[in-house]
Amino acid sequence: MTSKYEVVIGLEVHVQLTTATKIFCNCSTAFGSEPNSQTCPVCLGLPGALPVLNRKVVEYAIRSGLATHCSIAPRSIFARKNYFYPDLPKGYQISQYELPICEHGRLDIETTDGGRKSIGITRIHMEEDAGKLLHEGDGSRVDLNRACTPLLEIVSEPDLRSSDEAIAYLKKLHQIVVYLGVCDGNLEEGSFRCDANVSIRPWGQKEFGTRAELKNINSFRFIKQAIDYEVERQAEILEDGGRIIQETRLFDTATGTTRSMRGKEEAHDYRYFPDPDLVPLVVSPEWVEQVRRGLPELPEAKVERLVREYGIPVYDAEVLSAERATADYYDALVALHGNGKTCANWVMGELQRALNDSGTAIADCPIPPAALAALLKRIDDGTLSGKLAKQVFDAMWQTGEEADIIIEQRGLKQVSDLGAIEPLIDQVLAANPDQVAEFRSGKDKLLGFFVGQVMKASKGKANPAALNELLVKKLKAD
Amino acid sequence: MKITRAQVEHVARLARLALADAELDALTDEMDAILGYVETLNSLDTDHIVPTSHAVPMENAFRDDTVRPSLGTMKAVQNAPAAAGGCFVVPKVIE
Numbered sequence: 001m002t003s004k005y006e007v008v009i010g011l012e013v014h015v016q017l018t019t020a021t022k023i024f025c026n027c028s029t030a031f032g033s034e035p036n037s038q039t040c041p042v043c044l045g046l047p048g049a050l051p052v053l054n055r056k057v058v059e060y061a062i063r064s065g066l067a068t069h070c071s072i073a074p075r076s077i078f079a080r081k082n083y084f085y086p087d088l089p090k091g092y093q094i095s096q097y098e099l100p101i102c103e104h105g106r107l108d109i110e111t112t113d114g115g116r117k118s119i120g121i122t123r124i125h126m127e128e129d130a131g132k133l134l135h136e137g138d139g140s141r142v143d144l145n146r147a148c149t150p151l152l153e154i155v156s157e158p159d160l161r162s163s164d165e166a167i168a169y170l171k172k173l174h175q176i177v178v179y180l181g182v183c184d185g186n187l188e189e190g191s192f193r194c195d196a197n198v199s200i201r202p203w204g205q206k207e208f209g210t211r212a213e214l215k216n217i218n219s220f221r222f223i224k225q226a227i228d229y230e231v232e233r234q235a236e237i238l239e240d241g242g243r244i245i246q247e248t249r250l251f252d253t254a255t256g257t258t259r260s261m262r263g264k265e266e267a268h269d270y271r272y273f274p275d276p277d278l279v280p281l282v283v284s285p286e287w288v289e290q291v292r293r294g295l296p297e298l299p300e301a302k303v304e305r306l307v308r309e310y311g312i313p314v315y316d317a318e319v320l321s322a323e324r325a326t327a328d329y330y331d332a333l334v335a336l337h338g339n340g341k342t343c344a345n346w347v348m349g350e351l352q353r354a355l356n357d358s359g360t361a362i363a364d365c366p367i368p369p370a371a372l373a374a375l376l377k378r379i380d381d382g383t384l385s386g387k388l389a390k391q392v393f394d395a396m397w398q399t400g401e402e403a404d405i406i407i408e409q410r411g412l413k414q415v416s417d418l419g420a421i422e423p424l425i426d427q428v429l430a431a432n433p434d435q436v437a438e439f440r441s442g443k444d445k446l447l448g449f450f451v452g453q454v455m456k457a458s459k460g461k462a463n464p465a466a467l468n469e470l471l472v473k474k475l476k477a478d
Numbered sequence: 479m480k481i482t483r484a485q486v487e488h489v490a491r492l493a494r495l496a497l498a499d500a501e502l503d504a505l506t507d508e509m510d511a512i513l514g515y516v517e518t519l520n521s522l523d524t525d526h527i528v529p530t531s532h533a534v535p536m537e538n539a540f541r542d543d544t545v546r547p548s549l550g551t552m553k554a555v556q557n558a559p560a561a562a563g564g565c566f567v568v569p570k571v572i573e
Protein backbone atom coordinates (compact mmCIF):
# COMPACT_ATOMS: atom_id res chain seq x y z
CA MET A 1 0.00 0.00 0.00
CA THR A 2 2.82 2.37 0.92
CA SER A 3 4.41 1.98 -2.51
CA LYS A 4 1.71 4.28 -3.84
CA TYR A 5 3.20 7.07 -1.75
CA GLU A 6 6.52 8.78 -1.49
CA VAL A 7 7.84 9.09 2.06
CA VAL A 8 9.27 12.44 3.17
CA ILE A 9 11.29 12.69 6.37
CA GLY A 10 13.10 15.52 8.09
CA LEU A 11 15.05 14.94 11.29
CA GLU A 12 15.78 17.10 14.31
CA VAL A 13 18.60 15.73 16.40
CA HIS A 14 19.47 16.94 19.88
CA VAL A 15 23.13 16.40 20.63
CA GLN A 16 24.24 16.78 24.22
CA LEU A 17 27.67 18.37 24.38
CA THR A 18 30.58 16.98 26.40
CA THR A 19 31.47 20.25 28.11
CA ALA A 20 32.37 20.06 31.80
CA THR A 21 29.86 22.78 32.72
CA LYS A 22 26.38 23.81 31.66
CA ILE A 23 25.71 26.25 28.85
CA PHE A 24 24.95 29.33 30.98
CA CYS A 25 26.39 28.56 34.43
CA ASN A 26 29.35 26.78 36.07
CA CYS A 27 27.43 23.77 37.40
CA SER A 28 28.78 20.35 36.41
CA THR A 29 27.10 18.36 33.64
CA ALA A 30 28.12 14.97 35.13
CA PHE A 31 25.47 12.29 34.68
CA GLY A 32 23.80 10.35 37.47
CA SER A 33 24.41 12.58 40.50
CA GLU A 34 22.05 13.10 43.43
CA PRO A 35 18.92 15.04 42.32
CA ASN A 36 19.38 18.82 42.19
CA SER A 37 22.94 18.58 43.53
CA GLN A 38 24.27 20.30 40.39
CA THR A 39 22.12 23.42 40.42
CA CYS A 40 22.59 27.12 41.06
CA PRO A 41 20.46 30.26 40.81
CA VAL A 42 20.96 30.37 37.00
CA CYS A 43 19.85 26.82 36.18
CA LEU A 44 17.15 26.87 38.88
CA GLY A 45 15.74 29.93 37.13
CA LEU A 46 15.78 32.05 40.29
CA PRO A 47 14.86 35.72 39.79
CA GLY A 48 17.80 38.03 39.18
CA ALA A 49 20.26 35.36 38.06
CA LEU A 50 22.28 36.20 34.96
CA PRO A 51 23.16 33.50 32.39
CA VAL A 52 26.62 33.81 30.80
CA LEU A 53 27.52 31.78 27.71
CA ASN A 54 30.08 28.94 27.93
CA ARG A 55 32.73 29.70 25.29
CA LYS A 56 33.35 26.01 24.68
CA VAL A 57 29.73 25.48 23.62
CA VAL A 58 30.28 28.02 20.85
CA GLU A 59 33.48 26.29 19.80
CA TYR A 60 31.71 22.91 19.67
CA ALA A 61 28.88 24.41 17.63
CA ILE A 62 31.36 25.87 15.13
CA ARG A 63 33.18 22.53 14.98
CA SER A 64 29.94 20.69 14.23
CA GLY A 65 28.94 23.30 11.67
CA LEU A 66 32.25 23.07 9.82
CA ALA A 67 32.15 19.26 9.80
CA THR A 68 28.73 19.39 8.13
CA HIS A 69 29.68 22.08 5.59
CA CYS A 70 27.53 24.80 7.20
CA SER A 71 28.20 28.49 6.94
CA ILE A 72 28.99 29.98 10.35
CA ALA A 73 26.98 33.09 11.14
CA PRO A 74 29.18 36.11 11.91
CA ARG A 75 26.48 37.29 14.29
CA SER A 76 23.88 35.22 16.07
CA ILE A 77 21.56 35.79 19.01
CA PHE A 78 19.76 33.80 21.68
CA ALA A 79 15.99 33.79 22.02
CA ARG A 80 13.47 32.79 24.64
CA LYS A 81 11.09 30.01 23.70
CA ASN A 82 8.14 30.40 26.00
CA TYR A 83 6.08 27.53 27.38
CA PHE A 84 5.12 26.13 30.73
CA TYR A 85 6.21 22.75 31.94
CA PRO A 86 7.50 21.72 35.37
CA ASP A 87 10.88 20.63 34.00
CA LEU A 88 11.49 24.18 32.71
CA PRO A 89 12.00 26.40 35.75
CA LYS A 90 12.11 29.79 34.00
CA GLY A 91 8.95 29.27 31.96
CA TYR A 92 11.10 29.61 28.85
CA GLN A 93 13.95 27.76 27.24
CA ILE A 94 16.95 29.73 26.03
CA SER A 95 17.47 28.72 22.43
CA GLN A 96 18.27 30.31 19.08
CA TYR A 97 15.56 31.19 16.61
CA GLU A 98 16.02 33.83 13.93
CA LEU A 99 19.79 33.89 13.84
CA PRO A 100 21.24 30.44 14.57
CA ILE A 101 25.00 29.94 14.62
CA CYS A 102 25.13 27.52 11.64
CA GLU A 103 23.06 27.25 8.46
CA HIS A 104 22.96 25.67 5.01
CA GLY A 105 25.05 22.55 5.55
CA ARG A 106 24.88 19.02 4.24
CA LEU A 107 25.69 15.46 5.14
CA ASP A 108 26.41 12.81 2.51
CA ILE A 109 24.95 9.40 3.17
CA GLU A 110 25.19 6.06 1.46
CA THR A 111 21.88 4.72 0.18
CA THR A 112 20.88 1.05 0.39
CA ASP A 113 21.62 0.54 -3.31
CA GLY A 114 25.22 1.65 -2.70
CA GLY A 115 24.76 5.13 -4.14
CA ARG A 116 25.44 8.44 -2.42
CA LYS A 117 23.00 11.15 -1.51
CA SER A 118 23.44 14.60 -0.08
CA ILE A 119 21.08 15.51 2.77
CA GLY A 120 20.67 19.21 3.45
CA ILE A 121 21.18 20.56 6.94
CA THR A 122 18.91 23.53 7.48
CA ARG A 123 20.50 24.81 10.66
CA ILE A 124 22.35 24.02 13.85
CA HIS A 125 21.57 26.02 16.93
CA MET A 126 22.61 26.06 20.58
CA GLU A 127 20.13 25.70 23.40
CA GLU A 128 19.72 24.55 26.98
CA ASP A 129 18.17 21.24 27.98
CA ALA A 130 15.23 20.96 30.38
CA GLY A 131 15.25 19.10 33.69
CA LYS A 132 13.97 15.61 34.37
CA LEU A 133 10.56 14.55 35.64
CA LEU A 134 9.89 11.43 37.66
CA HIS A 135 6.29 10.44 38.15
CA GLU A 136 5.81 8.96 41.58
CA GLY A 137 2.71 8.54 43.70
CA ASP A 138 0.28 11.41 43.22
CA GLY A 139 2.94 13.97 42.39
CA SER A 140 5.71 14.55 39.88
CA ARG A 141 9.26 15.03 41.05
CA VAL A 142 11.55 17.52 39.37
CA ASP A 143 15.32 17.08 39.14
CA LEU A 144 17.07 20.07 37.56
CA ASN A 145 20.58 18.59 37.27
CA ARG A 146 20.07 18.30 33.53
CA ALA A 147 18.47 21.73 33.20
CA CYS A 148 20.75 24.13 31.31
CA THR A 149 22.93 21.33 29.94
CA PRO A 150 24.21 22.41 26.50
CA LEU A 151 22.55 20.95 23.41
CA LEU A 152 23.00 21.41 19.71
CA GLU A 153 19.83 20.99 17.72
CA ILE A 154 20.72 19.83 14.23
CA VAL A 155 17.85 20.18 11.78
CA SER A 156 17.84 18.43 8.41
CA GLU A 157 15.97 19.43 5.29
CA PRO A 158 13.04 17.12 4.41
CA ASP A 159 15.41 15.31 2.03
CA LEU A 160 15.12 11.79 3.41
CA ARG A 161 12.90 9.38 1.49
CA SER A 162 12.84 6.20 3.61
CA SER A 163 13.43 4.99 7.14
CA ASP A 164 16.65 3.39 5.89
CA GLU A 165 17.91 6.76 4.67
CA ALA A 166 16.92 8.29 7.99
CA ILE A 167 18.96 5.68 9.85
CA ALA A 168 21.93 6.13 7.49
CA TYR A 169 21.80 9.89 8.17
CA LEU A 170 21.57 9.43 11.92
CA LYS A 171 24.42 6.93 12.07
CA LYS A 172 26.60 9.22 10.01
CA LEU A 173 25.76 12.24 12.13
CA HIS A 174 26.34 10.22 15.31
CA GLN A 175 29.73 9.09 14.02
CA ILE A 176 30.72 12.67 13.17
CA VAL A 177 29.78 14.28 16.50
CA VAL A 178 31.58 11.50 18.38
CA TYR A 179 34.64 11.88 16.12
CA LEU A 180 34.58 15.61 16.75
CA GLY A 181 34.62 14.93 20.48
CA VAL A 182 31.62 17.21 21.03
CA CYS A 183 29.27 14.38 22.12
CA ASP A 184 29.81 11.10 23.96
CA GLY A 185 27.23 9.48 21.68
CA ASN A 186 25.56 7.60 24.53
CA LEU A 187 22.06 6.87 23.29
CA GLU A 188 20.82 5.25 26.51
CA GLU A 189 21.72 8.30 28.58
CA GLY A 190 20.01 10.53 26.01
CA SER A 191 23.14 12.20 24.63
CA PHE A 192 21.82 11.81 21.08
CA ARG A 193 18.03 12.14 20.71
CA CYS A 194 15.93 12.34 17.61
CA ASP A 195 12.59 13.82 16.56
CA ALA A 196 11.32 12.80 13.12
CA ASN A 197 8.93 14.78 10.92
CA VAL A 198 7.19 12.24 8.73
CA SER A 199 4.75 12.77 5.87
CA ILE A 200 3.73 10.98 2.70
CA ARG A 201 2.50 12.17 -0.69
CA PRO A 202 1.37 10.49 -3.90
CA TRP A 203 4.32 9.99 -6.27
CA GLY A 204 4.77 13.00 -8.48
CA GLN A 205 2.99 15.43 -6.20
CA LYS A 206 5.07 18.57 -5.60
CA GLU A 207 3.59 19.74 -2.29
CA PHE A 208 4.52 17.96 0.90
CA GLY A 209 1.80 16.08 2.76
CA THR A 210 0.77 17.03 6.29
CA ARG A 211 3.41 15.84 8.70
CA ALA A 212 3.39 14.17 12.07
CA GLU A 213 6.22 14.89 14.50
CA LEU A 214 7.55 11.82 16.29
CA LYS A 215 9.19 12.86 19.54
CA ASN A 216 12.30 11.93 21.46
CA ILE A 217 13.25 8.48 20.30
CA ASN A 218 16.64 7.34 21.53
CA SER A 219 17.59 4.24 19.60
CA PHE A 220 18.22 3.74 15.89
CA ARG A 221 16.05 0.64 15.87
CA PHE A 222 13.10 2.44 17.45
CA ILE A 223 13.42 5.34 15.02
CA LYS A 224 13.12 2.95 12.10
CA GLN A 225 10.17 1.20 13.72
CA ALA A 226 8.45 4.47 14.54
CA ILE A 227 8.87 5.86 11.01
CA ASP A 228 7.74 2.62 9.35
CA TYR A 229 4.68 2.44 11.58
CA GLU A 230 3.86 6.09 10.98
CA VAL A 231 4.12 5.72 7.19
CA GLU A 232 1.72 2.76 7.27
CA ARG A 233 -0.68 4.64 9.51
CA GLN A 234 -0.76 7.69 7.25
CA ALA A 235 -1.14 5.57 4.11
CA GLU A 236 -4.12 3.77 5.63
CA ILE A 237 -5.78 7.06 6.50
CA LEU A 238 -5.32 8.38 2.95
CA GLU A 239 -6.55 5.09 1.46
CA ASP A 240 -9.71 5.38 3.54
CA GLY A 241 -10.24 8.87 2.15
CA GLY A 242 -9.19 10.50 5.42
CA ARG A 243 -7.02 13.47 6.21
CA ILE A 244 -3.73 13.56 8.15
CA ILE A 245 -3.71 15.92 11.12
CA GLN A 246 -0.55 17.84 11.93
CA GLU A 247 0.33 16.72 15.42
CA THR A 248 2.99 15.48 17.79
CA ARG A 249 3.04 11.73 18.30
CA LEU A 250 4.84 9.61 20.84
CA PHE A 251 6.40 6.29 19.96
CA ASP A 252 5.46 3.49 22.32
CA THR A 253 8.36 1.05 22.51
CA ALA A 254 6.17 -1.66 24.04
CA THR A 255 3.66 -1.81 21.16
CA GLY A 256 5.81 -0.46 18.32
CA THR A 257 3.11 2.09 17.52
CA THR A 258 2.79 5.87 17.72
CA ARG A 259 0.01 7.70 19.52
CA SER A 260 -1.18 11.28 19.54
CA MET A 261 -0.03 13.66 22.29
CA ARG A 262 -3.27 15.55 22.58
CA GLY A 263 -3.51 19.07 23.86
CA LYS A 264 0.01 20.04 22.82
CA GLU A 265 -1.14 22.02 19.77
CA GLU A 266 -1.46 25.31 21.58
CA ALA A 267 1.96 24.81 23.14
CA HIS A 268 3.44 25.39 19.68
CA ASP A 269 2.77 29.11 20.09
CA TYR A 270 6.19 29.80 21.61
CA ARG A 271 6.33 33.60 21.24
CA TYR A 272 10.08 33.67 20.61
CA PHE A 273 11.87 36.93 21.30
CA PRO A 274 15.54 37.91 21.74
CA ASP A 275 16.80 37.14 25.24
CA PRO A 276 17.90 40.47 26.72
CA ASP A 277 20.11 38.67 29.28
CA LEU A 278 22.45 37.34 26.59
CA VAL A 279 24.37 39.74 24.40
CA PRO A 280 24.76 38.97 20.68
CA LEU A 281 27.38 36.42 19.72
CA VAL A 282 29.92 37.61 17.16
CA VAL A 283 32.15 34.97 15.60
CA SER A 284 35.14 36.36 13.71
CA PRO A 285 36.59 34.66 10.62
CA GLU A 286 39.78 34.19 12.67
CA TRP A 287 37.89 32.20 15.30
CA VAL A 288 36.30 30.02 12.63
CA GLU A 289 39.72 29.38 11.06
CA GLN A 290 41.22 28.52 14.41
CA VAL A 291 38.48 25.93 15.00
CA ARG A 292 38.87 24.61 11.47
CA ARG A 293 42.58 24.00 11.99
CA GLY A 294 41.78 22.03 15.14
CA LEU A 295 39.29 19.71 13.44
CA PRO A 296 40.22 16.03 13.60
CA GLU A 297 40.34 13.95 10.43
CA LEU A 298 36.73 12.96 9.77
CA PRO A 299 35.59 9.43 8.84
CA GLU A 300 35.22 10.02 5.09
CA ALA A 301 38.65 11.58 4.75
CA LYS A 302 40.09 8.85 6.94
CA VAL A 303 38.69 6.06 4.77
CA GLU A 304 40.13 7.72 1.70
CA ARG A 305 43.55 8.13 3.30
CA LEU A 306 43.73 4.57 4.64
CA VAL A 307 42.95 3.19 1.19
CA ARG A 308 45.46 5.50 -0.46
CA GLU A 309 48.32 5.21 2.04
CA TYR A 310 48.07 1.60 3.09
CA GLY A 311 46.47 0.02 0.04
CA ILE A 312 43.74 -1.72 2.02
CA PRO A 313 40.25 -2.40 0.60
CA VAL A 314 37.56 0.26 1.09
CA TYR A 315 35.57 -2.21 3.19
CA ASP A 316 38.47 -2.62 5.63
CA ALA A 317 39.03 1.13 5.76
CA GLU A 318 35.37 1.71 6.60
CA VAL A 319 35.35 -0.88 9.37
CA LEU A 320 38.55 0.56 10.83
CA SER A 321 37.25 4.14 10.61
CA ALA A 322 33.85 3.44 12.14
CA GLU A 323 35.17 4.55 15.51
CA ARG A 324 37.89 7.09 16.01
CA ALA A 325 39.61 5.06 18.73
CA THR A 326 39.89 2.04 16.43
CA ALA A 327 41.29 4.15 13.61
CA ASP A 328 43.81 5.74 15.97
CA TYR A 329 44.91 2.28 17.13
CA TYR A 330 45.26 1.09 13.55
CA ASP A 331 47.23 4.17 12.51
CA ALA A 332 49.64 3.67 15.39
CA LEU A 333 50.02 -0.02 14.58
CA VAL A 334 50.76 0.49 10.88
CA ALA A 335 53.25 3.21 11.69
CA LEU A 336 55.19 0.66 13.77
CA HIS A 337 54.73 -2.42 11.61
CA GLY A 338 54.45 -1.20 8.05
CA ASN A 339 52.12 -3.68 6.37
CA GLY A 340 48.65 -2.13 6.13
CA LYS A 341 46.78 -5.27 5.18
CA THR A 342 48.37 -7.48 7.86
CA CYS A 343 47.61 -4.85 10.49
CA ALA A 344 44.04 -4.43 9.21
CA ASN A 345 43.45 -8.19 9.41
CA TRP A 346 44.68 -8.35 12.99
CA VAL A 347 42.78 -5.30 14.22
CA MET A 348 39.56 -6.43 12.52
CA GLY A 349 40.13 -10.09 13.42
CA GLU A 350 41.88 -11.16 16.62
CA LEU A 351 41.85 -7.79 18.32
CA GLN A 352 38.20 -7.05 17.60
CA ARG A 353 37.20 -10.57 18.67
CA ALA A 354 39.07 -10.26 21.98
CA LEU A 355 37.54 -6.80 22.58
CA ASN A 356 34.04 -8.07 21.84
CA ASP A 357 34.40 -11.25 23.91
CA SER A 358 35.56 -9.33 26.95
CA GLY A 359 33.38 -6.27 26.40
CA THR A 360 36.48 -4.06 26.45
CA ALA A 361 36.66 -0.66 24.76
CA ILE A 362 39.64 -0.29 22.48
CA ALA A 363 40.82 2.63 24.57
CA ASP A 364 41.30 0.15 27.46
CA CYS A 365 42.90 -2.54 25.29
CA PRO A 366 45.53 -4.49 27.29
CA ILE A 367 47.69 -4.91 24.18
CA PRO A 368 48.93 -1.50 23.01
CA PRO A 369 49.83 -1.00 19.32
CA ALA A 370 53.57 -1.32 20.00
CA ALA A 371 53.10 -4.74 21.64
CA LEU A 372 50.95 -6.00 18.78
CA ALA A 373 53.46 -4.69 16.23
CA ALA A 374 56.21 -6.62 18.03
CA LEU A 375 54.11 -9.80 17.81
CA LEU A 376 53.45 -9.32 14.09
CA LYS A 377 57.18 -8.91 13.50
CA ARG A 378 57.66 -12.41 14.92
CA ILE A 379 55.42 -13.71 12.14
CA ASP A 380 57.37 -11.76 9.56
CA ASP A 381 60.72 -13.17 10.67
CA GLY A 382 59.41 -16.74 10.74
CA THR A 383 59.56 -17.18 14.52
CA LEU A 384 55.81 -17.75 14.64
CA SER A 385 53.24 -19.25 12.30
CA GLY A 386 49.92 -17.43 12.04
CA LYS A 387 48.38 -20.07 14.27
CA LEU A 388 51.05 -19.82 16.95
CA ALA A 389 50.81 -16.05 16.81
CA LYS A 390 47.15 -16.31 17.77
CA GLN A 391 48.12 -18.40 20.80
CA VAL A 392 50.71 -15.82 21.77
CA PHE A 393 48.14 -13.06 21.26
CA ASP A 394 45.72 -14.74 23.65
CA ALA A 395 48.48 -15.14 26.22
CA MET A 396 49.43 -11.48 25.82
CA TRP A 397 45.79 -10.52 26.34
CA GLN A 398 45.62 -12.60 29.52
CA THR A 399 48.95 -11.68 31.06
CA GLY A 400 49.84 -8.31 29.60
CA GLU A 401 53.33 -9.71 28.85
CA GLU A 402 55.28 -8.94 25.69
CA ALA A 403 55.26 -11.37 22.80
CA ASP A 404 58.94 -12.32 23.04
CA ILE A 405 58.66 -13.20 26.71
CA ILE A 406 55.65 -15.42 26.10
CA ILE A 407 57.32 -17.15 23.14
CA GLU A 408 60.38 -17.83 25.30
CA GLN A 409 58.47 -18.93 28.42
CA ARG A 410 56.06 -21.23 26.65
CA GLY A 411 58.44 -22.50 24.01
CA LEU A 412 56.11 -21.43 21.24
CA LYS A 413 58.82 -20.82 18.71
CA GLN A 414 58.01 -22.19 15.29
CA VAL A 415 60.28 -25.02 14.18
CA SER A 416 61.74 -24.21 10.75
CA ASP A 417 64.79 -26.39 11.18
CA LEU A 418 64.43 -29.24 8.68
CA GLY A 419 66.56 -31.50 10.83
CA ALA A 420 63.94 -31.31 13.57
CA ILE A 421 60.96 -31.75 11.25
CA GLU A 422 62.34 -34.66 9.23
CA PRO A 423 62.10 -37.33 11.98
CA LEU A 424 58.49 -36.32 12.60
CA ILE A 425 57.66 -36.79 8.92
CA ASP A 426 59.37 -40.16 8.88
CA GLN A 427 57.36 -41.23 11.92
CA VAL A 428 54.06 -40.24 10.35
CA LEU A 429 54.82 -41.89 7.01
CA ALA A 430 55.90 -45.08 8.76
CA ALA A 431 52.75 -45.16 10.87
CA ASN A 432 50.42 -44.72 7.86
CA PRO A 433 51.64 -47.04 5.08
CA ASP A 434 48.14 -47.43 3.53
CA GLN A 435 47.68 -43.68 3.10
CA VAL A 436 51.19 -43.35 1.67
CA ALA A 437 50.34 -46.00 -0.94
CA GLU A 438 47.05 -44.26 -1.81
CA PHE A 439 48.81 -40.91 -2.17
CA ARG A 440 51.38 -42.42 -4.47
CA SER A 441 48.66 -43.96 -6.59
CA GLY A 442 47.32 -40.47 -7.26
CA LYS A 443 45.15 -39.45 -4.28
CA ASP A 444 46.72 -35.96 -3.93
CA LYS A 445 44.11 -34.86 -1.43
CA LEU A 446 45.80 -36.94 1.26
CA LEU A 447 48.57 -34.33 1.48
CA GLY A 448 46.41 -32.37 3.90
CA PHE A 449 46.10 -35.43 6.11
CA PHE A 450 49.90 -35.83 6.33
CA VAL A 451 50.43 -32.13 7.01
CA GLY A 452 47.89 -32.33 9.81
CA GLN A 453 49.52 -35.39 11.36
CA VAL A 454 53.03 -33.93 11.29
CA MET A 455 51.77 -30.59 12.63
CA LYS A 456 50.11 -32.45 15.46
CA ALA A 457 53.30 -34.36 16.20
CA SER A 458 55.16 -31.03 16.35
CA LYS A 459 52.52 -29.67 18.74
CA GLY A 460 51.61 -27.02 16.17
CA LYS A 461 55.10 -25.58 16.04
CA ALA A 462 56.34 -26.79 12.67
CA ASN A 463 56.82 -24.06 10.08
CA PRO A 464 53.99 -24.86 7.63
CA ALA A 465 55.99 -23.86 4.51
CA ALA A 466 59.08 -25.87 5.48
CA LEU A 467 56.94 -28.83 6.52
CA ASN A 468 55.02 -28.81 3.24
CA GLU A 469 58.08 -28.66 1.10
CA LEU A 470 59.91 -31.47 2.85
CA LEU A 471 56.79 -33.64 3.06
CA VAL A 472 56.07 -33.41 -0.67
CA LYS A 473 59.71 -34.17 -1.41
CA LYS A 474 59.61 -37.29 0.78
CA LEU A 475 56.26 -38.55 -0.54
CA LYS A 476 57.36 -38.21 -4.13
CA ALA A 477 60.88 -39.51 -3.56
CA ASP A 478 60.40 -43.25 -3.20
CA MET B 479 -3.70 47.92 14.75
CA LYS B 480 -6.77 46.39 16.24
CA ILE B 481 -6.29 43.93 19.06
CA THR B 482 -9.25 41.64 19.44
CA ARG B 483 -10.63 40.28 22.64
CA ALA B 484 -10.01 36.76 21.30
CA GLN B 485 -6.29 37.54 20.93
CA VAL B 486 -6.11 38.76 24.51
CA GLU B 487 -7.86 35.61 25.70
CA HIS B 488 -5.42 33.49 23.72
CA VAL B 489 -2.35 35.23 25.12
CA ALA B 490 -3.82 35.08 28.63
CA ARG B 491 -4.31 31.34 28.27
CA LEU B 492 -0.71 30.89 27.09
CA ALA B 493 0.46 32.89 30.11
CA ARG B 494 -1.83 30.86 32.40
CA LEU B 495 -3.70 34.00 33.50
CA ALA B 496 -7.32 33.65 34.56
CA LEU B 497 -8.91 36.98 33.70
CA ALA B 498 -12.42 38.17 34.48
CA ASP B 499 -14.58 39.55 31.68
CA ALA B 500 -14.07 43.12 32.82
CA GLU B 501 -10.31 42.64 32.93
CA LEU B 502 -10.32 41.20 29.41
CA ASP B 503 -12.19 44.23 28.13
CA ALA B 504 -9.84 46.65 29.84
CA LEU B 505 -6.72 44.81 28.65
CA THR B 506 -7.99 44.66 25.10
CA ASP B 507 -8.28 48.44 25.06
CA GLU B 508 -4.92 48.98 26.76
CA MET B 509 -2.99 46.59 24.54
CA ASP B 510 -4.58 48.12 21.50
CA ALA B 511 -3.53 51.58 22.66
CA ILE B 512 0.06 50.41 23.33
CA LEU B 513 0.44 48.78 19.94
CA GLY B 514 -1.11 51.83 18.32
CA TYR B 515 1.54 53.99 19.97
CA VAL B 516 4.36 51.68 18.83
CA GLU B 517 2.91 51.86 15.33
CA THR B 518 4.21 55.41 15.15
CA LEU B 519 7.49 53.76 14.15
CA ASN B 520 5.93 52.70 10.89
CA SER B 521 5.97 56.32 9.77
CA LEU B 522 9.78 56.27 9.81
CA ASP B 523 12.01 54.93 7.05
CA THR B 524 13.77 51.94 8.68
CA ASP B 525 14.90 50.23 5.49
CA HIS B 526 18.57 50.73 6.27
CA ILE B 527 18.41 50.14 10.01
CA VAL B 528 19.55 46.77 11.33
CA PRO B 529 16.88 45.18 13.54
CA THR B 530 17.65 45.91 17.19
CA SER B 531 17.73 42.81 19.34
CA HIS B 532 19.45 44.39 22.31
CA ALA B 533 19.32 47.82 23.87
CA VAL B 534 22.98 47.81 24.98
CA PRO B 535 25.70 47.92 22.31
CA MET B 536 27.70 45.00 23.64
CA GLU B 537 28.69 41.57 22.37
CA ASN B 538 30.46 38.33 23.34
CA ALA B 539 30.21 37.86 27.08
CA PHE B 540 31.75 34.46 27.80
CA ARG B 541 32.82 32.29 30.70
CA ASP B 542 35.29 29.43 30.77
CA ASP B 543 34.22 25.80 30.93
CA THR B 544 35.37 25.31 34.52
CA VAL B 545 33.23 23.64 37.18
CA ARG B 546 32.50 25.71 40.25
CA PRO B 547 30.60 24.52 43.33
CA SER B 548 26.83 24.35 42.92
CA LEU B 549 24.31 25.18 45.63
CA GLY B 550 23.79 21.54 46.54
CA THR B 551 20.53 19.67 46.91
CA MET B 552 19.62 20.99 50.38
CA LYS B 553 19.88 24.64 49.46
CA ALA B 554 18.33 24.11 46.04
CA VAL B 555 15.06 22.76 47.42
CA GLN B 556 14.92 24.55 50.78
CA ASN B 557 12.36 27.12 49.66
CA ALA B 558 10.27 24.71 47.60
CA PRO B 559 6.61 24.48 48.61
CA ALA B 560 7.02 20.71 48.45
CA ALA B 561 10.09 18.51 48.17
CA ALA B 562 10.91 14.82 48.49
CA GLY B 563 14.02 12.77 47.89
CA GLY B 564 15.95 15.89 46.92
CA CYS B 565 13.40 16.73 44.20
CA PHE B 566 10.87 19.49 43.82
CA VAL B 567 7.38 18.00 43.99
CA VAL B 568 4.67 19.40 41.72
CA PRO B 569 1.12 18.28 40.91
CA LYS B 570 1.25 15.21 38.74
CA VAL B 571 1.88 15.85 35.04
CA ILE B 572 1.61 12.95 32.62
CA GLU B 573 1.67 13.21 28.88
Ligand SMILES: [Zn+2]
Pocket residue numbers: 022025026027038039040041042043044148
Ligand atom coordinates in the same frame (compact mmCIF):
# COMPACT_ATOMS: atom_id res chain seq x y z
ZN1 LIG C 1 23.79 26.09 37.47
